[in-house]
Amino acid sequence: MKRALITLCAVAAVASLQSCKMKTADSVVSGDAASRVYVAPGKYDEFYNFVSGGFSGNVTVYGLPSGRLIKTIPVFSVFPENGYGYSEETKAMLNTTNGKVDWDDQHHLELSQTNGKQDGRWLFANANNTPRVARIDLTNFRTQEILQIPNSAGNHSSPFTTENTEYVVAGTRFSVPLGDADVPISSFKKNFKSTASFISVDKNSGHMKIAFQIVLPGMNLDLSHAGKGPSHDWFFFSCYNTEQAYTMLEVNASQKDKDFIVAVNWKKAEEYAKSGKGHIVPASYAHNTFDENTQKASTVMEKDVLTLDPKDCPDMIYMIPCPKSPHGADVDPTGEYIVGSGKLAALIPVFSFDKIQTAIKNKSFEGDFYGIPVIKYEAALHGEVKKPGLGPLHTEFDGKGNAYTSMFLSSEVVKWRLSDLQVLDRAPTYYSVGHIMIPGGDTREPSGKYLVAYDKITKDRYLPTGPELCQSAQLYDITGDKMQLLLDFPTTGEPHYGQGLPASMIKDKQVKYFDINKNHNEFVSMGEKKTKVVRTGNRVDVYMTAIRSHLTPDNIEGVFVGDEVYFHVTNLEQDWDIPHGFAIKNSPSVDLLIMPGETQSIKFSPVKQGIYPFYCTDFCSALHQEMSGYLRVSPKGANVPLKFGSGVIAPETAAK
Amino acid sequence: MKKLTKSGKISIIAVIVLLVSLWLFPMWQIDLRAPQYPGGLSMKIWINDVKGDVDIINGLNHYIGMSTIHKRDFPEFVFLPTTLLIFMMLGMVVLFLNKKVGYYLWAGAFTFIAIFSFYDFYKWEYNYGHNLDPAAPIKVPGMSYQPPLFGYKKLLNFEVLSQPDIAGWCYICAGVILVAATIYEWKKSVTP
Numbered sequence: 001m002k003r004a005l006i007t008l009c010a011v012a013a014v015a016s017l018q019s020c021k022m023k024t025a026d027s028v029v030s031g032d033a034a035s036r037v038y039v040a041p042g043k044y045d046e047f048y049n050f051v052s053g054g055f056s057g058n059v060t061v062y063g064l065p066s067g068r069l070i071k072t073i074p075v076f077s078v079f080p081e082n083g084y085g086y087s088e089e090t091k092a093m094l095n096t097t098n099g100k101v102d103w104d105d106q107h108h109l110e111l112s113q114t115n116g117k118q119d120g121r122w123l124f125a126n127a128n129n130t131p132r133v134a135r136i137d138l139t140n141f142r143t144q145e146i147l148q149i150p151n152s153a154g155n156h157s158s159p160f161t162t163e164n165t166e167y168v169v170a171g172t173r174f175s176v177p178l179g180d181a182d183v184p185i186s187s188f189k190k191n192f193k194s195t196a197s198f199i200s201v202d203k204n205s206g207h208m209k210i211a212f213q214i215v216l217p218g219m220n221l222d223l224s225h226a227g228k229g230p231s232h233d234w235f236f237f238s239c240y241n242t243e244q245a246y247t248m249l250e251v252n253a254s255q256k257d258k259d260f261i262v263a264v265n266w267k268k269a270e271e272y273a274k275s276g277k278g279h280i281v282p283a284s285y286a287h288n289t290f291d292e293n294t295q296k297a298s299t300v301m302e303k304d305v306l307t308l309d310p311k312d313c314p315d316m317i318y319m320i321p322c323p324k325s326p327h328g329a330d331v332d333p334t335g336e337y338i339v340g341s342g343k344l345a346a347l348i349p350v351f352s353f354d355k356i357q358t359a360i361k362n363k364s365f366e367g368d369f370y371g372i373p374v375i376k377y378e379a380a381l382h383g384e385v386k387k388p389g390l391g392p393l394h395t396e397f398d399g400k401g402n403a404y405t406s407m408f409l410s411s412e413v414v415k416w417r418l419s420d421l422q423v424l425d426r427a428p429t430y431y432s433v434g435h436i437m438i439p440g441g442d443t444r445e446p447s448g449k450y451l452v453a454y455d456k457i458t459k460d461r462y463l464p465t466g467p468e469l470c471q472s473a474q475l476y477d478i479t480g481d482k483m484q485l486l487l488d489f490p491t492t493g494e495p496h497y498g499q500g501l502p503a504s505m506i507k508d509k510q511v512k513y514f515d516i517n518k519n520h521n522e523f524v525s526m527g528e529k530k531t532k533v534v535r536t537g538n539r540v541d542v543y544m545t546a547i548r549s550h551l552t553p554d555n556i557e558g559v560f561v562g563d564e565v566y567f568h569v570t571n572l573e574q575d576w577d578i579p580h581g582f583a584i585k586n587s588p589s590v591d592l593l594i595m596p597g598e599t600q601s602i603k604f605s606p607v608k609q610g611i612y613p614f615y616c617t618d619f620c621s622a623l624h625q626e627m628s629g630y631l632r633v634s635p636k637g638a639n640v641p642l643k644f645g646s647g648v649i650a651p652e653t654a655a656k
Numbered sequence: 657m658k659k660l661t662k663s664g665k666i667s668i669i670a671v672i673v674l675l676v677s678l679w680l681f682p683m684w685q686i687d688l689r690a691p692q693y694p695g696g697l698s699m700k701i702w703i704n705d706v707k708g709d710v711d712i713i714n715g716l717n718h719y720i721g722m723s724t725i726h727k728r729d730f731p732e733f734v735f736l737p738t739t740l741l742i743f744m745m746l747g748m749v750v751l752f753l754n755k756k757v758g759y760y761l762w763a764g765a766f767t768f769i770a771i772f773s774f775y776d777f778y779k780w781e782y783n784y785g786h787n788l789d790p791a792a793p794i795k796v797p798g799m800s801y802q803p804p805l806f807g808y809k810k811l812l813n814f815e816v817l818s819q820p821d822i823a824g825w826c827y828i829c830a831g832v833i834l835v836a837a838t839i840y841e842w843k844k845s846v847t848p
C-alpha cells in the first residue's frame with residue numbers, strides 16, 4: 001500500500017512538472033485546420049499570393065489557402081531555370097548605370113488599383129540595393145519593365161501606389177548626396193538628402209516614368225502608403241533617423257522620442273511640377289522595357305529628372321511626429337486613419353486625416369524641420385493603441401473596422417478596433433513576424449478572410465537543413481472573433497511583404513501561348529524550312545526551330561574555336577504548356593526555356609574543338625530524350641565548310 | 657401525273673432551309689480527350705473546311721505516323737457544297753413543276769448523296785487511321801487509329817467521340833423529312 005502511494009505521488013509529480021513546462025508551439029493548431037487549407041487535386045486555390053523574394057531578387061507566387069508554390073517570377077536576379085537575364089532577349093532588363101546588375105534585394109509588392117480597388121493588371125516590385133522599380137504583367141507573369149531610381153539608395157519605401165495607379169512611389173532609405181558627389185561622410189547634414197520619387201504609370205500601357213522627385217532633408221524614409229477616399233490626394237511616408245546620424249545608427253538614430261510621418265500632398269506636388277516650380281537636374285538612370293512585339297528588352301538611358309524642393313512648394317509637405325522610429329505607415333480602407341508603427345514604441349499611434357486637415361488649417365504647428373511645418377502630435381492624433389505588444393511593425397485591415405498589427409519582438413499578430421483602439425485578440429507567430437497581408441488589406445475593399453504573416457525565423461518549424469533554414473509564411477483565418485492559425489508554409493528567400501488577390505480576377509486572363517504570327521523577333525524562324533546558319537565574320541547565327549520532338553537543324557558543322565555562336569531558337573508549338581528548352585554542352589551561361597510561339601537567343605563561344613551535343617531541357621514529350629543534335633567545333637582556320645541540316649545525313653568525311 | 661400535296665410542298669421548303677444550315681454551322685465533330693489534355697481537343701468538320709484544334713492534333717499524330725490533316729487535301733470541300741447547292745436548286749424545280757415523280761427522284765438523289773458522303777467519310781477515316789508512316793516512332797502491333805464513324809472509341813491514350821454537330825443534325829432531319837414525305841405522298845396517291 002505504501003509502495004503504491006509512493007508510485008502515485010511520483011506520477012503526480014511528473015505530471016505536474018509536465019504542466020509547468022513552458023508553452024511550446026506544438027499545440028496551437030486546433031479544430032479542422034487541415035481541411036480548411038486542403039485544396040483537393042483538380043481544384044484551384046481561392047487566392048493568388050504574390051510574395052517578395054527578399055534577397056533572392058525574385059517574386060514567388062503561392063496559392064491560398066493551400067500555401068503551394070505555383071510560380072517564381074524572376075525580376076531583379078538572373079534566373080537559370082528559364083534563362084532570364086541570360087538570354088539575349090532578357091539581358092537588357094537588368095541594365096543599370098552600373099552595368100548589368102544580376103542581383104537585388106526585393107522587398108515590397110503592390111498590385112495596381114483602380115478606384116482604390118485591385119484591378120488585376122500589374123504587380124509592382126521594388127529593388128532595394130540598386131534602386132529600381134519593376135512592373136510585372138499579370139496576364140503572363142513576366143517582368144515587363146524596370147526603372148532605375150536616381151538620387152536614391154536603399155529603395156525601401158517603395159513601390160506603393162495611389163488609388164488609380166496614377167503614381168508608384170520610390171522613397172530612399174539611405175540618404176545620399178544628389179548625383180555622384182564626392183563629399184565627406186561627416187558632411188551628412190549639409191550634403192545628404194532623401195528623395196521621394198513619384199513614378200507616373202500610363203493608364204493603358206503601364207509604362208513608367210519618373211514624373212518628379214521631392215528632395216527631403218537627410219533622413220531614412222522607411223515605408224509608405226497612399227491615402228484613400230477623402231485622403232486620396234495624399235501620400236504618407238514613415239521616416240526615422242531624423243537625428244541625422246551617419247555612424248552607429250543603432251544608438252545614434254534612436255535618440256529622439258519621436259520621428260515623423262511625412263505627409264505629401266501629391267496633387268499639389270503634381271501641380272507644382274506642371275507649373276514649372278521644379279528644377280530639371282542631370283541624373284542618369286536606366287529604363288528597361290520588354291517589347292512584346294519584338295520579344296526583346298531594350299534600355300534607354302535617361303538624362304535628367306525633375307526635382308521639387310519643399311521650400312519652393314508651400315503646402316506640399318507636412319511632418320507628423322510619430323513615436324519612436326516609425327516603420328509602417330498604413331492607411332485604413334476608409335482613408336481616415338493613418339497608423340504609424342514605432343518599432344521601438346510601446347504603443348501604436350493612430351492619426352486622423354480629418355484632424356490633420358484641421359491642424360493644417362489652424363496652423364497647429366510645433367515648429368518646423370528644415371522649413372517643413374511639423375504638426376502638433378496631439379492635433380493630428382486620433383488616439384493610441386495602448387500596450388499592443390512589442391515592436392509593432394505593419395498594419396493591415398479587414399474592412400470590418402479592425403486592424404491587425406504585426407509585432408516583431410513579441411512574435412505575434414494583434415487585432416484591434418479602429419474606432420475605440422481596443423485590443424481584441426492576439427495570435428502567436430513563429431517567429432519574428434515582419435509584414436502581414438490580407439488580400440486587399442491595403443485597399444478600400446479588403447477580402448477579410450485570410451491573413452498571412454511573413455516570418456523571418458523558422459527554427460523548429462520544419463525538418464532541420466543544416467545551418468541554413470528557409471523562411472516561412474503563416475496563414476490565419478480571420479473570419480471569426482479570434483484569429484486561427486491554419487497553416488505554415490516555407491518560402492523562397494525572405495518573404496518580406498506580399499499581396500493577394502482573388503484568383504477569379506486574373507485566372508481566365510492568362511496567356512496560354514504566344515501567337516507565332518505575331519512573333520516579330522528579328523531572329524525568328526517561321527517554320528522549319530526557314531531555318532539556316534549564317535556566318536558573318538566570326539559571328540555565327542543559328543536560326544533554329546523546336547517542335548515535338550526535334551530541333552532543326554540538328555547537325556551543324558563549320559564552326560570554329562573563337563566564333564561567337566548565337567542560337568536563336570523559335571518554339572513552333574501553338575499549344576498551352578508546351579515549352580521547349582535549349583542547352584548546349586559546356587555552355588558557360590545557362591539554358592533557354594522557350595514558350596510556344598516565342599524566339600529566344602543565347603550566345604555560345606566555344607573555347608575548345610570537339611563535338612558539342614545540344615538538347616531540349618524541358619521534358620516535352622515521349623521523344624524528349626531524342627530532341628537533340630550536334631554542333632561540330634573545329635580548330636580555328638580548319639578547312640571545314642559551313643554545313644547544317646536535319647534529316648539529311650552528310651556523307652562521312654574521311655579524317656584528315 | 658399526280659400533283660404534290662400541300663405537306664409535300666412545305667417539306668421541300670423545310671428541307672432546303674435545313675440544308676442552308678450547312679453553311680452556317682459545323683456538320684460533324686470529333687472530340688478527343690486524354691489525361692494531358694484535360695480540356696479536350698475538338699475537330700469540327702464543316703461542309704467546306706475543317707477547323708478546331710487541327711494543328712494540335714496534327715502535331716500529336718506524327719508520333720504514330722498518321723498523315724496531317726489539311727483543308728487543301730479534301731476535294732470533298734469543293735464537290736460536296738456544289739452537289740448540295742445543285743440539289744437545293746433541284747428542290748426549287750420540283751416545287752415549281754409540282755409533280756410527285758419529281759419529288760421521288762429528288763428524295764432518291766438525297767439518299768444517294770447521303771450514302772455516298774458517309775461512305776466517303778468512312779473511307780477517309782479508314783485511310784487516315786491505317787496508312788501510317790512506316791518510320792513512325794511509336795508502333796503498336798496490330799493497332800490502327802481509325803476514328804469511329806459515329807460514337808465512342810478508345811485509341812491509345814485518347815478517348816474519341818465522333819458525332820454530328822448542329823448542321824449534321826439538320827441534315828439528318830432533312831433526310832427524315834424526305835423519307836417521311838415520300839411515304840406520305842405515296843400513300844396519298846394509292847389511297848385517294
Ligand SMILES: [Cu+2]
Pocket residue numbers: 548549579580581616617618619620621624627
Ligand atoms: Cu522538347
